[in-house]
Amino acid sequence: MIQLSIAEIAEIVGGTLVTSESTLPADAVVDGVVDTDSRLMRPGGIFVAKPGEETDGHLFVGAAREAGAVLAIVERELDEEIAQIVVADVVLALGEFARAVVARVHAGGALRVVGITGSNGKTTTKNMLAAILERHGETVAAKASFNNWVGAPLTMLRITESTRYLVAEMGASAPGEIAKLVRMAVPDIGVVLKVGLAHAGGFGGIEATAKAKTEMVADLAEDAVAVLNADDRRVLAMRDATSARVRLFGLGADASVRAEDVVSGRDGTRFTLVIDDQTAPVHLRVLGEHHVYNAIAAAAAATELGVPTADIAATLSEITRAERWRMEVLGGGADGVTVINDAYNASPDSMAAALRTLAQITGPDRRSIAVLGVMSELGEFSGEEHDRVALQLVRLGIDQLVVVGPEARRLHITAINEGSWDGESVYTDTQDEAFELLRRILRPGDTVLVKSSNSAGLRFLGDRLGEAFA
Structure with a gap:
């Protein structure tokens, strides 16, 4: 401080x-x-x-x-x-404390502030951008998912007079929360990744979620930059809601920062990073093709801060994991079982992306096993979104589903209704039951995805499986 x-x-x-x-x-x-x-x-x-x-x-x-x-x-x-x-209110005081400290350092002229929001990918993008920037100056970024009214100001208060970059992750579970964080940090660059159904119960639906995410760019200054996902129509529409200059990222030619020639496998994803008229190869070792969007969003922010394309690509290629419990690859030892622990968070979009990755990286002679828990904070959309995940799982041909916990039981029931009736879906009440079941049924070459919302605690089951098959 x-x-x-x-x-x-x-x-x-x-x-x-x-x-x-x-x-x-x-x-x-x-x-x-x-x-x-x-x-x-x-x-x-x-x-x-x-x-x-x-x-x-x-x-x-x-x-x-x-x-x-x-x-x-x-x-x-x-x-x-x-x-x-x-x-009178400690949380409000903490926010005002952070706002004043950031404003003082910002006024000195050296500090550049990046705010990142989106229904999915905030923490991964924040970590990627921080890794790129810390090679070019003192960088402060949120620890873990410090992105609410308490975590975000605590991150901001870590800056000093010599801090060059502040990367602030900004999450919300209700309208108006992102706007307050934006007023607190006053970003030079505001990044919006995706609009999905994460925390839909608090927002009231996807259109309301889009309106809340628009708060990231609505109040940016004219000399600021809004970094927007060109492939998400709700995010792209935000360019009409900001007076800041817009920089687009995506996979299509209309994005000035994009990924081309994307190829995914068990060792990560390879692509060509294109920034304006410059290109560089990237081997993103973070598992899951969906993380390409996080990588090019980080690249778009970094290039606005003057980082050369070659440096961006080199750093992205050195990152081996997004964050603890996020597509974290464990196991792969003597028993040849690979465990992917992605149970820090779960929304319909991130669950779908993780299941696609599981199907994509599992070879024809190997088994894919999904160990799933509840997706929380979906409100009235919870039932239909759990049904949608179960349907996708069946259509992807995932070999084995293990559902853990009463809140997630609907996944099991829907999977059976969709055709997983020959033992392909199993329900367990507790993590201990799931662990013992998996110890019995897993065999060499299996790939296991563990995925749930943080509240379900399946990340600890993922760790146990990783240790058991190390």
């Missing part, structure tokens, strides 16, 4: 500063880590006591102080020997 006195921070967040003889004084300057997790505190840190659904950050102010925190942002004054800023 940049250096600020605790009095300046109090003024920024509109809070009341409480100090004593045993705490830092008002004019003390701090620049330590800012976090809501007391376990991540370091000497000189700032602890944000966020109330939560299961616990309350105010209970951990003492632990944060013992770990080295010197300032706490709280909603009520506590009997703790630490300087405190008392605010």
Whole structure:
């Protein structure tokens, strides 16, 4: 974080500063880590006591102080020997804190901010772009999927006066949330990847989702750049909603940043990266042809920041995985079983893409096994979207389906109704049951996809299978 006195921070967040003889004084300057997790505190840190659904950050102010925190942002004054800023709403204060810090560094002229949103692919694209940019200057990017009102500002507060690039992932589960994050970070480049049914329950349908994603580019300045997916008609339509200059990415000739000659296999995807009149070969080792879109979106943002095409292609070719639990290839040991752990998140689009990849990379003499859990946050669309996944799975010829958990049982029922009645679909209540079943039925050469929403926790089943067949 940049250096600020605790009095300046109090003024920024509109809070009341409480100090004593045993705490830092008002004019003390701090620049330590800012976090809501007391376990991540370091000497000189700032602890944000966020109330939560299961616990309350105010209970951990003492632990944060013992770990080295010197300032706490709280909603009520506590009997703790630490300087405190008392605010009405800690989350709103955190956002205002981030907005002010980004604005100060941005005003210095060196910082460039990229905001990334979309129903799928945000984290992968963010990681790819950060990998490209960190070779050209100090880069701050979100950890994991830190993309909401808490995670995004915590990422923003990691910047310093020497930070050249801030890559901010911006997610939302309801209208207006992306707009607030955009006002917080004020991106120089806004990237929109795809409009799908992720979090459809919160938005109310795909058109409402498209409207919410448009918030990324609607308020961009005229000298900013909107990077849009030319192959998604709802994203492409956003060019009429922004005053920023538009840069298109995609697979077709109308995109100035595109992938040509795309060929996928078990070792990843090869393509030719085209940026305006320049070309370069890419071997994207991240499994799944759908990740090509994430790669060329990152390339489009990077080229707007002055990174040469050859450098972009070279870095993309060196990336071996998108993120923990995202198309992560495990196993492949003595038993010859390959496990693809893609169970950090799941939406209808990402589920369909993962199943296509499973079918695509499984040879004719090998078996494909899909271990699936629930796709959450789909609201009224949940039933029909789970039916659609089951139908696709049958049509793709996936050899074996294992459904895990009561919330996902409809996948099993629909698969049977669509023709998977000869033991090709099996339902298990728990991960332990699924693990024991898979231990019995898997054989050398099998490729196993584990896919579910984060809430189902199948990523841990994927890890267990990866260890068992390492």
